[in-house]
Amino acid sequence: MTHRIQIDDEVREATREEAAAIDSAHVAAAAQAQQEKDKAASVASARTKLAALGLTEAEVTALLGA
Amino acid sequence: MGANAQTSVPTFTAGQVLTAAQMNESARTGVPVFADTTARDAGFGGAGEKTLAEGQLAYIESLDVVQYYSGSSWLTLGPAADSGLTLISATTIGSAVASVTVNSAFSSTYDNYHISLVGGVASGNADLSLQLGATTSGYYCGYSQVTYSSGAASAASNNAAASFTKVGVGTADSLFMNVNVMGPNLAKVTGINGAYGVNLPASTSVLFAGMLYNTTQYTAFTITPSSGTLTGGTIRVYGYKN
Numbered sequence: 295m296t297h298r299i300q301i302d303d304e305v306r307e308a309t310r311e312e313a314a315a316i317d318s319a320h321v322a323a324a325a326q327a328q329q330e331k332d333k334a335a336s337v338a339s340a341r342t343k344l345a346a347l348g349l350t351e352a353e354v355t356a357l358l359g360a
Numbered sequence: 361m362g363a364n365a366q367t368s369v370p371t372f373t374a375g376q377v378l379t380a381a382q383m384n385e386s387a388r389t390g391v392p393v394f395a396d397t398t399a400r401d402a403g404f405g406g407a408g409e410k411t412l413a414e415g416q417l418a419y420i421e422s423l424d425v426v427q428y429y430s431g432s433s434w435l436t437l438g439p440a441a442d443s444g445l446t447l448i449s450a451t452t453i454g455s456a457v458a459s460v461t462v463n464s465a466f467s468s469t470y471d472n473y474h475i476s477l478v479g480g481v482a483s484g485n486a487d488l489s490l491q492l493g494a495t496t497s498g499y500y501c502g503y504s505q506v507t508y509s510s511g512a513a514s515a516a517s518n519n520a521a522a523s524f525t526k527v528g529v530g531t532a533d534s535l536f537m538n539v540n541v542m543g544p545n546l547a548k549v550t551g552i553n554g555a556y557g558v559n560l561p562a563s564t565s566v567l568f569a570g571m572l573y574n575t576t577q578y579t580a581f582t583i584t585p586s587s588g589t590l591t592g593g594t595i596r597v598y599g600y601k602n
Contacts, residue, residue: 300453
């Protein structure tokens with residue numbers, strides 16, 4: 295994929311190496327976003343299970359955070 | 361009343377014969393300009409010179425400031441030209457660019473810097489990453505996030521990452537970045553901290569602090585969205601006076 299990049303006030307097409315670096319950053323960012331999403335889902339699941347065990351909301355919050 | 365205090369601000373009439381005292385009063389009420397403070401001190405009190413007294417003004421070329429004499433010392437009127445924050449550069453982001461590099465941002469003149477980005481838009485919701493120079497490893501940062509609607513807290517981090525990945529945000533109606541950078545041009549570990557608010561459907565505030573763990577001396581940085589492109593807005597770099 296081609297990218298336009300800006301160096302100070304100059305805008306130009308990225309070289310192959312520069313474009314590869316941007317693509318790599320996008321892949322890494324997507325992976326991190328998915329990791330955060332999975333973690334949030336795990337916390338929500340744990341919250342539900344702990345509530346089912348009879349823990350109060352305050353107790354669940356003490357364990358998992360707000 | 362001081363030696364130079366006036367009791368009136370006179371207006372002379374056409375054809376009026378002025379006395380030496382009136383001419384002196386006229387000549388002495390302007391703001392004299394001196395090359396430096398040494399020339400200023402030599403400009404008063406000598407033979408044929410005005411007596412220095414409270415209220416005297418002077419402009420100092422070497423300092424680019426206006427000073428006033430308090431009766432015992434010279435004081436600067438308003439902030440000194442090099443005090444506080446100094447704007448180093450302002451870079452306007454072009455149309456639909458995938459990254460923006462700002463060169464000559466950091467130097468030995470300042471130890472600490474502030475980077476702000478505001479006014480533009482992103483092609484979609486995206487985190488903004490910050491990379492110093494060409495370094496693609498050794499970035500460590502912790503991000504504390506709170507969702508406005510629920511107050512729920514969450515966290516994210518960079519651990520030996522390729523950049524600081526969430527130090528700003530872009531949406532279809534805004535760009536925000538607000539970062540302090542400590543010592544990027546020193547041969548020391550570089551620190552960062554900052555904060556911003558996200559105006560997305562799952563809106564959150566984000567606080568962060570971290571470091572780039574090496575001793576490289578940087579002069580440039582690059583901002584890259586996690587996806588899509590940036591358009592418009594201005595990246596401003598300020599130096600904190602040492």
